[in-house]
Amino acid sequence: MTARILVVDDEQVVLDGVRKHLKREGYDIETVLSAREALAALAERGADVVITDLMMPEMDGLALLERVHALPRPVPVIMITGYATMKTALMAMRQGAFDYIAKPFTRAELQGVVARAVRQSERAETGSAAPPRASGARRLGGHCWVLVDPDGAARVGLEEAFAATVGEVEQVELPGVGDYVEQGSVCLRLLTKDGRSHTVWCPVSGSVLQVNEALTADPGLAVKAPFAAGWLLRVAPRNIEEDLRGLTEG
Amino acid sequence: MKTAIVGGGRGCRSLLELLLERGLVEFRLDVRMVCDLRSHAPGILYAARRGIATTSSLEDVFRIPGLELVVELTGDDHMAREIQTRLPPGVRMLDHALARIFWDQILLEEKLDQERAHVQQILDSMPDIVLVLDREMRILSVNAGFTNFTGLSRSSARGQFCHQVLCRRDGAPAEADAFCPFREVLASGTRVSMVQTRECIPGSHDFFEITMTPVRDAKGEIVQMVEALHPITERVRLTREVEESAQRFRQFIDSAYDLISIKDLSGRYQVMNAATARFFGRPRETYLGKTVHEVYPAEIAELVAAHDREVIRRGEPVRYEEMFVIEGRERELSTVRFPLRDYKGDIAGVCTISRETTAEKALQRELLQADKLAAVGKLAAGVAHEINNPLTGILAFAEDLKEEVRGEEQREDCDVIIRETLRCREIVRNLLDFAKQKKPQIQGADLNRVVKDTVTLVSRLALFKDVKLRLELAEALPPVPGDPGQLQQVVLNLLVNAAEGMDGKGEIAVGTGRGPGVREITLSVADTGPGIPEEALGRIFEPFFSTKKATHGLGLAVSWGIVERHGGRVEAANRPEGGAVFRVCLPAGGTGS
Numbered sequence: 032m033t034a035r036i037l038v039v040d041d042e043q044v045v046l047d048g049v050r051k052h053l054k055r056e057g058y059d060i061e062t063v064l065s066a067r068e069a070l071a072a073l074a075e076r077g078a079d080v081v082i083t084d085l086m087m088p089e090m091d092g093l094a095l096l097e098r099v100h101a102l103p104r105p106v107p108v109i110m111i112t113g114y115a116t117m118k119t120a121l122m123a124m125r126q127g128a129f130d131y132i133a134k135p136f137t138r139a140e141l142q143g144v145v146a147r148a149v150r151q152s153e154r155a156e157t158g159s160a161a162p163p164r165a166s167g168a169r170r171l172g173g174h175c176w177v178l179v180d181p182d183g184a185a186r187v188g189l190e191e192a193f194a195a196t197v198g199e200v201e202q203v204e205l206p207g208v209g210d211y212v213e214q215g216s217v218c219l220r221l222l223t224k225d226g227r228s229h230t231v232w233c234p235v236s237g238s239v240l241q242v243n244e245a246l247t248a249d250p251g252l253a254v255k256a257p258f259a260a261g262w263l264l265r266v267a268p269r270n271i272e273e274d275l276r277g278l279t280e281g
Numbered sequence: 282m283k284t285a286i287v288g289g290g291r292g293c294r295s296l297l298e299l300l301l302e303r304g305l306v307e308f309r310l311d312v313r314m315v316c317d318l319r320s321h322a323p324g325i326l327y328a329a330r331r332g333i334a335t336t337s338s339l340e341d342v343f344r345i346p347g348l349e350l351v352v353e354l355t356g357d358d359h360m361a362r363e364i365q366t367r368l369p370p371g372v373r374m375l376d377h378a379l380a381r382i383f384w385d386q387i388l389l390e391e392k393l394d395q396e397r398a399h400v401q402q403i404l405d406s407m408p409d410i411v412l413v414l415d416r417e418m419r420i421l422s423v424n425a426g427f428t429n430f431t432g433l434s435r436s437s438a439r440g441q442f443c444h445q446v447l448c449r450r451d452g453a454p455a456e457a458d459a460f461c462p463f464r465e466v467l468a469s470g471t472r473v474s475m476v477q478t479r480e481c482i483p484g485s486h487d488f489f490e491i492t493m494t495p496v497r498d499a500k501g502e503i504v505q506m507v508e509a510l511h512p513i514t515e516r517v518r519l520t521r522e523v524e525e526s527a528q529r530f531r532q533f534i535d536s537a538y539d540l541i542s543i544k545d546l547s548g549r550y551q552v553m554n555a556a557t558a559r560f561f562g563r564p565r566e567t568y569l570g571k572t573v574h575e576v577y578p579a580e581i582a583e584l585v586a587a588h589d590r591e592v593i594r595r596g597e598p599v600r601y602e603e604m605f606v607i608e609g610r611e612r613e614l615s616t617v618r619f620p621l622r623d624y625k626g627d628i629a630g631v632c633t634i635s636r637e638t639t640a641e642k643a644l645q646r647e648l649l650q651a652d653k654l655a656a657v658g659k660l661a662a663g664v665a666h667e668i669n670n671p672l673t674g675i676l677a678f679a680e681d682l683k684e685e686v687r688g689e690e691q692r693e694d695c696d697v698i699i700r701e702t703l704r705c706r707e708i709v710r711n712l713l714d715f716a717k718q719k720k721p722q723i724q725g726a727d728l729n730r731v732v733k734d735t736v737t738l739v740s741r742l743a744l745f746k747d748v749k750l751r752l753e754l755a756e757a758l759p760p761v762p763g764d765p766g767q768l769q770q771v772v773l774n775l776l777v778n779a780a781e782g783m784d785g786k787g788e789i790a791v792g793t794g795r796g797p798g799v800r801e802i803t804l805s806v807a808d809t810g811p812g813i814p815e816e817a818l819g820r821i822f823e824p825f826f827s828t829k830k831a832t833h834g835l836g837l838a839v840s841w842g843i844v845e846r847h848g849g850r851v852e853a854a855n856r857p858e859g860g861a862v863f864r865v866c867l868p869a870g871g872t873g874s
Contacts, residue, residue: 042670044670044671044673044674045670045673045674047674047677047678048673048674048676048677048678049677051677051678051680051681052677052680052681054681055684113665113666113669134669134670134672134673135669135670135672135673135675135676135702135706136673136676137676137680137699137703138676138677138680138681207742208738208742209735209738209739209742209773211769211770211773236766237766238734238735238738238766238769238773240738267734268766269722269764269765269766269767270722270766273722
């Protein structure tokens with residue numbers, strides 16, 4: 032069955048861009064210029080995934096997200112955001128957005144996140160049970176988790192939803208030890224066998240203390256055992272309390 | 282004494298004049314008659330004019346009732362003898378020989394009187410107060426200056442003690458007056474001058490220069506003393522005013538924070554205040570009378586001399602922003618130089634007043650930098666917001682086009698568009714990272730800990746493979762109120778900057794310590810690289826300024842921003858032994874900002 036993607040942005044060139052990026056993916060794509068039009072489209076024709084700009088006049092992306100969640104059958108919502116509004120993007124994740132993508136994005140970045148969203152949408156339909164998570168961890172939406180180790184370092188790994196939807200991982204592009212990462216910015220990328228690049232946002236800010244060297248030999252660990260041997264990296268957090276407030280529990 | 286004069290010649294006339302006109306008091310002669318055979322003799326004529334009886338007959342003379350004296354002035358001995366023989370009893374005769382002796386005496390005394398009057402006149406003409414004293418300090422005579430000054434007449438002053446009149450200390454012995462030169466002159470026999478005050482009006486002082494001169498007799502004994510009081514109050518007042526004015530000027534220029542100096546036309550220092558001496562770090566005495574070439578190194582001397590010349594040439598005040606290197610430090614001065622003119626209005630020298638503006642200028646530059654950063658931040662946010670949508674479009678269309686086109690060359694062209702668009706994306710993101718500039722989360726940060734952690738982190742990086750990291754950490758460093766994470770970012774930036782500057786080869790010394798200011802902590806990162814180009818030193822903390830091609834030029838600007846938000850400052854310099862050094866000074870106490 033062809034997945035239906037609804038794209039919402041107040042600027043036509045972005046809609047055209049998204050359409051161009053996704054045209055060979057075999058999706059049924061509809062683009063609209065406002066959240067109101069999106070709600071009308073959803074009511075009339077439905078969608079499997081909604082991609083929406085965060086900042087729009089009148090009704091913004093967050094308001095649209097809320098309305099989508101209120102639908103009888105909620106669907107994954109991907110937020111498009113400028114780099115400057117990363118904080119708002121994190122808030123959207125906390126409010127249940129599936130993921131977000133920062134403008135301007137490459138084809139691989141967009142295709143990756145959309146593919147995951149489509150899979151998530153299918154999973155929701157088939158009612159796949161969520162496997163257990165690490166206890167005490169906090170998560171950045173369905174994206175990644177963070178757990179404070181006894182030594183104070185923040186351990187980061189993929190969320191189940193991400194791991195389940197990303198596909199077969201071919202390579203993990205890890206940051207360098209000593210790199211400064213910031214909550215909501217790119218901390219690593221997963222390259223999958225289908226040629227896509229999946230961005231993983233960092234759930235905490237700080238300097239990278241350690242990366243999971245095991246992933247170099249076996250990149251698949253990141254999705255096979257995301258809560259155990261497949262952890263991604265350990266960060267010396269700058270202000271863990273503030274970062275945790277921006278994440279959801281469980 | 283009823284008198285008749287026989288002989289009416291010139292002697293007679295002189296005697297009469299003396300008696301009648303000049304009031305010769307020594308002789309109380311009452312001349313009743315003058316006798317001479319010559320009716321036109323001068324004495325006869327004069328006597329007739331003055332109403333005195335005249336005669337040509339001796340008989341008339343002897344008939345004068347109550348005649349007591351006959352003065353014979355004929356000069357004829359026969360006549361004198363004849364009168365002698367015919368003289369009535371009880372009448373005496375003064376013959377011309379005796380009269381001559383008296384006459385000479387009278388003339389002499391008259392001459393003396395005239396001279397005395399002349400001396401007095403000279404004394405009186407002097408504005409000074411003059412007294413003549415005896416050896417006991419009694420006043421013998423005084424001049425008009427004295428009577429004017431004291432209000433005492435000549436005669437009432439005479440006989441009084443000098444000190445009672447002038448010093449107004451009745452009864453007190455003159456010896457008690459330490460300021461009186463009288464005894465000294467008496468003892469030494471030489472003239473003494475001294476300055477004395479005399480209280481004329483209570484509360485105000487008159488000043489006199491007193492000169493005591495001894496007067497000796499024929500044997501050389503001091504018999505009198507001439508005391509002259511010359512009023513010098515005005516002179517003293519003027520001298521004092523000049524001194525006070527000079528004193529005021531010295532206090533004024535020495536209390537000034539500004540640098541003040543005066544040079545004469547030959548360029549020699551005439552005046553130099555303490556601030557100038559402090560500024561140049563050498564004692565003030567070493568300047569006076571010297572030229573700039575004698576006291577300063579050539580480059581400072583040349584600059585100062587050139588400016589002075591310009592001021593003299595233009596003849597008006599000129600402002601300069603001057604910079605001197607003193608003990609290796611650049612010091613900036615805001616200076617005004619102006620010509621000094623003498624009483625004729627000719628230029629006599631150059632005065633310089635300078636204010637040090639080193640700190641002010643540094644602050645201005647920092648403010649400018651802060652302004653620039655804030656402006657860049659605002660601009661970045663605006664630009665990023667506007668530019669993201671077009672970039673999204675460009676990326677999408679370029680990537681799509683790349684798949685559509687057949688030719689290899691066109692595909693490569695598309696790659697260029699994609700690559701360059703992604704480069705734009707990186708630039709915008711860096712700009713936004715920079716513009717975000719979070720407020721630091723202030724806590725007690727252990728700077729040594731931050732340094733050690735960062736060094737551990739970077740030592741594993743490939744860039745630092747061939748870099749020797751040396752730590753020189755001060756012990757027991759007080760905590761810095763700061764954000765350890767942000768401070769770590771600063772240390773990291775400085776280390777990466779140093780390593781990149783040396784192309785990954787060399788030594789980096791990271792040091793911590795107290796100072797330079799009170800309650801300040803300093804972090805220094807020194808490398809052995811090529812150093813910072815002189816022209817780049819002032820701009821190195823500006824956003825997007827980079828001397829290295831590979832970097833975006835925000836690392837140091839970000840560090841600068843972080844340190845500034847911590848209430849500190851960053852300085853970059855080249856080390857004399859080669860390489861660059863960055864110093865971060867942070868407040869050790871307080872709350873930061």
